[in-house]
Amino acid sequence: MTTTHSAPSATDGAEQQLQEQFDASIAKDQRIEPRDWMPDGYRKTLIRQIAQHAHSEIIGMQPEGEWITRAPSLRRKAILFAKVQDEAGHGLYLYSAAETLGADRADLTERLIEGRQKYSSIFNYPTPSFADVGVIGWFVDGAAICNQVPLCRSSYGPYARSMVRICKEESFHQRQGYELLLTMMRGTEAQRAMVQDAVDRWWWPSLMMFGPPDGDSPNSAASMAWKIKRHTNDELRQRFVDMTVPQAAKLGVTLPDPELRWNDERGRHDFGTPDWSELQRVIKGDGPCNAERITRRRTAHEEGAWVREAASAHAAKTAARIPDAPQTQEGTAA
């Protein structure tokens, strides 16, 4: 990937002028829209980022989705079912945003299931208890919000607009997760132990969601310069820690970091260093659930192939039967 935000040297004056207009738009915080000229590096960086984000929403349905059939009250079942459905919707908006840049959803899906494009490593951890549903909402959605709220001001219009809606829904999800944990902490001793255990397992992986430390983040510089990204990984991680510590205190759980303490001088919390070698292992495919997640997605895609083929064949036949009709009106019920 490119690590500089300047496009390859313009081949003629016209391209030079387009580049200058683009740079001026970015400098003035104006949105870049699909029909606007943009440098290839900007387009490729955005497609990569938006596709990975879309894949994360879709793969992210799995860890919690496993609990829909087992949710222990009908209210929790409805909340969880709706949340996982929202994630499918987020995936749809994001794939659509990537398509405005010339990508194709089917191609991006192939890249995901062949392992050529990544998704957030957090979804490669298992969900052995129902408390994980609450902690994922609180930590993982909370971290996602910290990462994504600045993206609502991303320079690329369709991405920024989809992020506004996604952030609103994820804010709901975070509150729902936290509320589940508050309720469980008021329940039995076994439930409190479940919550603490889930907190212990998810804390460090959640801190890793912000990516490697700034000094080690190869794509950050260009994304910052293009205003695709607006804050560094370390800044966002700090925000998340500062936001979460008082919530943990209110909940009555312990965050598993002996170095975590308030720093009066900085006005922020100090905290320990995540095990970055673990992040590298999970990114490379050696997380606890990498194979399982991709296999599930691949199986659904492959087992659905005949359904998608049938829908296309029917649409084509319908169009052929009524030559002037658009291909959208299909069979209707009574």
Place this chain on the structure above:
Amino acid sequence: MTDVTDDHVYLSLAEGHGESDARWAFGTGFEDPLHGVDTSVPAGTDAVELAAACTALGDDALVGAQRLAEWCTRAPELEEEVALANIGLDLLGQARLLYARAGQVDGSGRNEDAFAYFRDAAAFRNVRLAELPNGDFAFSTVRLLILSSWRLALLTRLAGSAADPVLAAIAAKGVKELTYHRQYAADWTVRLGDGTEESHRRMRTALDAVSPYVDELFASRPVSGIGPADLRDEVTGVLRQVFDAAGLALPAAAPLPGYGRAGDHTAHLAPLLAELQSVARAHPEGAW
């Protein structure tokens, strides 16, 4: 979208967790599904009969929602993920209202979760078509078409004529939802029946598999004054119209002996309930 700034959203996340802010998400925030509704039972209504009707209709919805939840992350396309979840959520919402009503009417004071989590398979009164495993997308589509066509006809009549105004109101809400469910299933029935040789073959296999379970929908005991037999002509007429458009037909089959409404079930219901009830029963004193 300049109104969304970082600070605005961070502040709203960090603010105190208001206990009064019960509406976490649309349709999921209420604790008492019938809050604010006049829940007295009208004079002259057979409370036992009414509670049984609400329970049976609730069981159909809960078991149907559970099967739809099993599709989650396994659907053939993302649009289908969203649609199947919508339908599942609608049915789950119907189950909650119906169980709440059943618990009021039968005098037990049981809440929705007592009905869903603390009854065994023999106490469930859903029709058996609802509990069959999902099979492939063809089977799930055919099953959804038949069940939603039948339930739409049933709830339409209950909305107009149920002696209990609460049941009538629940049915009226369900009519709007089921109109969409039936449309969705009918659209896919036509696409798959007409689409490719493989999709047509799969639909025929699915129709063969469901046909022994269809008669039960019309032969079981009446629900709150609506004799299911009254629905047969209407529902089979709708199904014939959809199957004609799809180049398919529902084959005649010998009905399976027994009735889900009488507590007769296939071997598939008990494992479905074991999964649904596993966490709730592991923590019977738990707060969720």
